[in-house]
Amino acid sequence: MSNVADAAIAVPESRSVTVKSSPRPATGAWWRHLLGLLALIWALFPIVFLVSAAINPAGSLETSSLIPKHMSLANFHTLFADTSRPYTSWYKNSMIIALSGALGSVFIGACAAYAFSRMRFQGRRPGLLALLLLQMFPAMLTFPALYLTFANLGDVIPALGLNSIWALILCYLGGAMGANVWLLKGYFDTIPKELDEAAKVDGASHARIFFTMTLRLVMPILVTVFMLSFVGLFSEFLLASIFLRNVDSQTLGVGLYTMTIGNEKNRLFGQFASGALLASLPVVLLYLGFQKYLVGGMTQGSVK
Amino acid sequence: MAAVPASPKDPLQPLRLGTDNTPWWAHAIKWGLLGLILLAGAYVIQRVISNGSWLGVVITAFIVMCVLAVYSTRRAVPMKYLLPGLILLVTLQIWPIVYTVSTAFTNYGQGHTLSKEDATARTIADSVQEIPGSERYKMSVAVKEGGDPTTAELFMLLVKPDGTLHVGSKDGLTDLAKDGVEVGGTGKITKAPGYTVLNAKQGNARSKDLDALTVPVGKQGGLKAVGLSQAFEGAPTITYDAKADTLTQVKDGKTTVYVPKNAYWSPKDGGQALPTGWKENVGFKNFSNLLTNETIRAGFLKIFLWNVAFAAISVLSTFFLGMLLALLFNDDKLKGKGIYRSILILPYAIPGFVTALVWASMFNQDFGLVNSLTHLHIDWLGNAWAAKAAILITNLWLGFPYMFLVCTGALQSIPSDVKEAAKIDGANAFRTLRSIIMPLLLVAVGPLLIASFAFNFNNFSLIYLLTQGGPFNASDTSIGSTDLLITYAFRLAFSGASPNIGLASAVCIFIFMIVAAMSYSGFRRTASLEEIN
Known part of the structure; x- marks a missing residue:
């Protein structure tokens, strides 16, 4: 299939230039699929192992295998029936922490970003720079101080002591403003200021503009920040393990960890696997459903 | 001419055509919330007073006054948006940093939690x-x-x-x-x-x-x-002599004089100290112990080196695999890219604690999947080097999807004309990759690689859930072969035989300084800082 135009230009390697436009079927792609298949096996085998351990009726580590021989939901029944390991409480705690922590982070971050993006006030630039500097000190590194502070606070206000998920949420919110304000402010800056001014002329107060107009316009970035916070809080382990010592107030991470240590870990493996599988569901579904939002946020500097 | 409306007094102020038509319930919510905060503040202050902490009263009252001052007037509009985050930031991020620093200069820990006065009173009451x-x-x-x-x-x-x-x-x-x-x-x-x-x-x-x-x-x-x-x-049986700062015990007809030594009451002539010690300032002793005390230094150095190696190898291995996969699938004609991408993202989507715990089970020596598939009998979590390999393999599995996604994005943003120009100049595929694609890719993902290094440097949950920092040397159980600095600090503070929060805080400050140095190098390169608007 010769091309008159190509021949006329007489480029030495005309084939390579026209390769894009030619409707040649991707016959050379089989090796890509072969390597892709290898990558899929590497990515999937631990997950397949987890699933088959969860549905393995014998329910111990010795009898687990990559491909399940029998199937049953026995492990799930034991998981929910085990009163000394209250899985449903753990699930509830994790969801409360991740949901309210993420909502709080988004709200605090959005408020701060609105002020930094829309208003001019003294200390604005130093404030922004200070927030950037503070980000260099990860909050989890202050765990000795947080532990001591909340152990003492618990003597005064029992609802905010150790073993309280609300104290833990408060701890997570401490870094909320610094963590997200730059990402949010960048997006707020792309919304034309003329819209605010038009609303102001119509007599809307700053609060009305913020709650009824700006928040709607920046919804995509709010969704991104919400999900990144949710995923991060759902998986957080260090502070949760220091704060939550009571078996009833633990999160999924801390609770599942206690199932894998000690003498009973081999016997409990099936129960653990079914619990771990269910624990993975919220985050995995979020990732698959909202890939675009999360990937967009990840490339802007957030690392799990 | 007379029909032209009077111009506003201040031409810079926009004309207010409408009136402030904030609905009544918005005001109700605002004042209701303020009332609640006042009530909560009163409750906290009452609790704090009954506990006798005057500092607590001052702090609570100050916060409540700030809230009232900012929200009950029409002034300080920016503050209305910044205050919630600011209060949380100061109390839960800045204060813990200050507190960690000050604790690092004390001997706070097991047997050293009270002030000297309280410890003395306790000792006397116990006697x-x-x-x-x-x-x-x-x-x-x-x-x-x-x-x-x-x-x-x-x-x-x-x-x-x-x-x-x-x-x-x-x-x-x-x-x-x-x-x-x-x-x-x-x-x-x-x-x-x-x-x-x-x-x-x-x-x-x-x-x-x-x-x-x-x-x-x-x-x-x-x-x-x-x-x-x-x-x-x-x-x-014990009396305190404030002048000489000694305790005197008269028991079974024997008189013993105790003097303060190493934050304990120790007998003047040597022997067993009394059990209740106190918290005292030790200056730079925790830091100098890390750097000069023979046993602590050797372990600390070992942990530090492995910490750096772990973070570096993790970043490089995940980046290499992720980049290869991104290049593999970066072909417009390849079918099913969406399916590949959705499946390859799964290891990253699964919560980190599940990944670490499942891999820990797979590395079990007797029944684990890894040994049974490969017909090996490696004691993965019991041998120092095998445990290190196990951690790196797990982190490769956990982290490559992130690099894959990031590299895919960066590759797609490379303009196709530079690639075509390379082809016209006669560059083969490998040369194009090396001289065109790689440099552009590295510029795009470089900051993310640094961020990933900083994150892995403190990857507590992976190490703790997989090996707890172990396996441990029989001769020195405080140092694990796979310990990171942060897991080491964690064990110092909470799970050892005698928790030493002071030393743990010193280790945390050391990590602070390393992380800050890393971030600072990235910080200086961010040219956009100059143009904050």
Whole structure:
């Protein structure tokens, strides 16, 4: 299939230039699929192992295998029936922490970003720079101080002591403003200021503009920040393990960890696997459903 | 001309055509919330006062006043949006940093949690011994009426040998009015107005609290419970000499003088120190221990080197695999890219704790999947080098999807004309990759690689959930072969035989400095900082 135009230009390697436009079927792609298949096996085998351990009726580590021989939901029944390991409480705690922590982070971050993006006030630039500097000190590194502070606070206000998920949420919110304000402010800056001014002329107060107009316009970035916070809080382990010592107030991470240590870990493996599988569901579904939002946020500097 | 409306006084102020039509419920919510905050503040202050912490009162009052000042007036509009985040930032991020720094210069830890005064008072109270020949009180244990028998403060209801009635608490001994008090057959008080007497079972459950209760009597004496129905009045065997700053113990006819040494009361002539120590400033001792103490330094250096190696190898391995996959799938004609991408994202989507715990099971020596598939019998988590390999393999699995996604994005943003230009110039595929694609890719993902390094440098949950920092050397159980600095600090603070929060804080500050140095190098390169608008 010769091309008159190509021949006329007489480029030495005309084939390579026209390769894009030619409707040649991707016959050379089989090796890509072969390597892709290898990558899929590497990515999937631990997950397949987890699933088959969860549905393995014998329910111990010795009898687990990559491909399940029998199937049953026995492990799930034991998981929910085990009163000394209250899985449903753990699930509830994790969801409360991740949901309210993420909502709080988004709200605090959005408020701060609105002020930094829309208003001019003294200390604005130093404030922004200070927030950037503070980000260099990860909050989890202050765990000795947080532990001591909340152990003492618990003597005064029992609802905010150790073993309280609300104290833990408060701890997570401490870094909320610094963590997200730059990402949010960048997006707020792309919304034309003329819209605010038009609303102001119509007599809307700053609060009305913020709650009824700006928040709607920046919804995509709010969704991104919400999900990144949710995923991060759902998986957080260090502070949760220091704060939550009571078996009833633990999160999924801390609770599942206690199932894998000690003498009973081999016997409990099936129960653990079914619990771990269910624990993975919220985050995995979020990732698959909202890939675009999360990937967009990840490339802007957030690392799990 | 006369029809032109009068111009506004201030031409810079926009014309306000409408009126402020904020709905009534918005005002209601605002004032309702402010009222709630005021109530909460009052509750906290009342609790703090009963606890005797004046600093707490000042802090709470200050926060509540800030909230009122900012939200009840029309001024300080930017502050209305910044205050919630600011309060949380100061109390829960800046304060812990300051507190960590100050703790790093103390010996805070097991046996060193009290101030010197409190520790001395505790030592003296603990030394109370029954005066031989004195008569015992009849005692019942009670809580204030309406208090929870399992947690409320304990009181001793006492009948003195001479028949008078008293109430003892940690604050002292007071008389009990006779009206309404019932005394049972054993001579114990069974009922008293304002108090709930605990039964034997409830009392037993509180025996630990009861043992800790000493009712101060006179200057240095005290009442202590014996079992659940008697109490004795005793005198301390230890006295404090404030002038010489010594404790003197007279016991069994022997006199021992204790002097402060290493934050403990130690006998002047050497020997066993008294158990209650106190918190004191130790200056740079924690830091100098990390750098000069032979045993601590060797372990600390080992952990530091592995920490850097772990973070570097993790970033490089995940980046390499992720980039290869991104290049593999970066072909417009390839079918099913969406499916590949959705499946390859799964390892990253699964919560980190699940990944670490599942891989820990797969690395089990006897029943684990890894050994059974490869027909090896490696003690993955028991051998120092195998454990390191296990951690790196797990982190490769966990982290490559992130690099894959990031590289895919970066590759797609490379303009196709530079690639075509390379082809026209006669570059082959490898040359294009090396000289065109790689440099552009690295510029795009470079900052993310640094961020990933900083994250892995403190990847606590992976290490802790996979190996707990182990395997541990039999000769020195404080240093694990796969410990990161942060897992080391965590164990120092919480799970060792004698927790040492002071030293743990010093390690945290060391990590701070490393992370700050890394971030600073990235910080300087961010040219956009110059143009904040």
